[in-house]
Amino acid sequence: MDRSLRDNPCLYGVYTKLGQAPTFDRYLRKFDSDFSVADLKLSAGANPNHRHANAVTYEPENFLIETRFNPDNLNRPSLDIARTFIHELIHAEMYRKLLSCSRLPHVNVNNMSNAQWQVYINNLKDDFPSLFDYYMRYLYNVPTNQQVSEPQHELMAQHYRQIVVQVLKQYDGNAHSDELYNALAWIGLMGEGIFNPTTALPSNPSVAWGKLPLSDRLNIKATYDNFINSNPPCQ
C-alpha cells in the first residue's frame, strides 16, 4: 500500500474495515503470495486522463498493477467507497489473470512479438475461457459501426455483481436491504456517457444494463440517489 492511501483517513479506514470482509480478503490475498504473478499497488492521487473517475486500475507494467483512488471523489458514503474498492480489485484480478497468460511483465499486446502474442492468446483461451470470450466479443471482434465498450466492465456486469454484493454485506454486517446492495453493484457498470433520465440509459450502455427492464433501471437509479442523499459522506 502506498503512503498516499495510508495518509488518507477515509480511504485507509474503508480499506482496513474491508480487511475483515472474507471475500475481499480472499481476492486481495491472490496478490500476496510469493508465487503471485503480479504485485498490487493501492494509492491515492489524480488520474489526469480520468479526472472524474472514482478510481482507475492500470494495466500491469513490470509485473505491477496499480489502483489509484481519486481523493477528490470521497464525498460519498463509505459503503460506496467500499464498492469502488471491490470494483477495482476485480479489475486487478482480471489483469492478474491476463498477466499469467502473457508470461511477460505486461499485457500490452501492441508491444508483443508475433510469437509472444500467440502464447498469450492461446493461454487466455485455454486458461480463462470466459475472460477470453468477453475480450473476443467486446474488444477484438467488434463490428466497425459498433461503439467500443470495455470487456472487463461487460464481464463484471454479467458475472461479478454478486461478488460486489457479498463484499458490501460483509463490510457493513448486512445493515441495508438487498435492494440497496444490488443497486450499488450496478454502479460503474451501466456504461459510459451522459444518462438519459427517461430510459435510464447512458449514451453508450453496457449490454447487461441495457437488457434490464426499464422499471428495474429506474428503481436502481432512484435507490442509489436516495442512498447518496441520506448517508453522510466519508470525507
Next chain:
Amino acid sequence: MSIKKYFCILILITTNCSFSQIKQTDSVVLFLNLKSTTITYSFSKDTTDASFGIYRKGFETKKLRDNAMKPYRYRGKNRIKNFEDLKKANPKLLPKDGPRPSFSLNFWSIGEKPLYLESLVGVNYVTEEEFRNNELNYSSKKLFILHKLDNGIYLKWNVSPIPEE
C-alpha cells in the same frame, strides 16, 4: 464575562465564519448554453431529472474523439471473426486494452427537482469555457448547473459526477 469565556465565544464565531466560507467556496455554479455543440444533455419528460456532459479540452469535436479512439479499435484490413483470425492478426494492429479516455465530464441530478430562477442577478457562475479550461480547479467542488429555458426562466440543478470507474 471571563476572559476564558470570551475566547471560547471568539473561537466559535471564527470557526463558524471559516466553515461558512468553505461551504461557499467549495461549490461552483456552471452556466451552460444548451445550444452549444460542445455539451450534451438529457432531461426526463417531466423535467424533474437531468444529465449533462461537457466535452473536455482536446475532445470538443467528433473528429478529435474519433481520432482518440483509434488505438482502441482494430487497425487491420479484415475484421477478426474467429479465433483463427485472431491468432493470425498482427499484434501491433490490435486494439489497446485498458480504460478509454474520458471525453466528457458527465453529471446527473440525484433525485432533486431543479430550482427556478427568474434572473441571474447576484448569482456567481463560471462559463462552459472557463470550466473546460480550468477543470482541475473544479474537480473537488460541489457543482450546480444553470441553464436558460426558452421562456426566459433559469433552471439550477444540483448534480453529481456520474460514477466512472
